[in-house]
Amino acid sequence: MSxxxxxxxxxxxxxxxxxSTELGIPHPVCTIAAVDNDTRFARITALIAEWQPQQLVVGMPLSLDGEPTAMSKLARKFGQRLYGRFNLPVDYVDERLSSAAASNALDETGVRGRKQKTALDQVAAMQILQGWFDGAIMAAPPD
Structure with a gap:
């Protein structure tokens, strides 16, 4: 189990x-709302210490036609930083429409509009992790 x-x-x-790979069910953890890398990585360091993961997964934002975007480069750089800091394997999952799916999932639970803001990113991360469990791992992140 990982x-x-x-x-x-x-x-x-x-x-x-x-x-966990044993259950294959993602759960929300948190939203890190910080723009500076020191604060972001301090929070990620605490999460890694708490959860002791054996694998990290990063959503790769692509255009609807599957082409890399400016955000793709930033997400790849983020994944490379994760690997460099924590020496844990990093996989990438195509996250096209994950935010829309997350918003729809929250709508179904009665969380709508501005109330979604606090949970939307966590639910999108759940969609990304579910993609990993379903085998949607990218062979290599796009440039």
């Missing part, structure tokens, strides 16, 4: 989810 942490990377917020 524990995984998944990240929905954004410039303003990073959603985090956790899951």
């Amino acid at each position: 524990t995984l942490l998944a990240f929905d990377f954004g410039e303003a917020r990073i959603g985090v989810a956790v899951g």
Whole structure:
């Protein structure tokens, strides 16, 4: 059994989810709302110490036609920093429409509009981790 942490990377917020290979079910953890890397990585360091993951997963934002975007480069750089700091394997999952799916999932639970803001990134990270469990791992992150 392995524990995984998944990240929905954004410039303003990073959603985090956790899951284990034994159950294959993602769970929300938190949203890191910090724009400076020192604060972000201090929080990620604490999460890694708490959850002791064996694998990290980063959502790769691609355009609807599957092409890399400016955010793709930032997400890849974020994944490289995770690997460099924590020496844990990092996989990438195509996260196209994960935020829309997260918003729909929250709608279904009765969380709508502005109330979604605090949970949306965490639920998007859950969608990314579910993609990993479903085998949607990218062979290599796009340039």
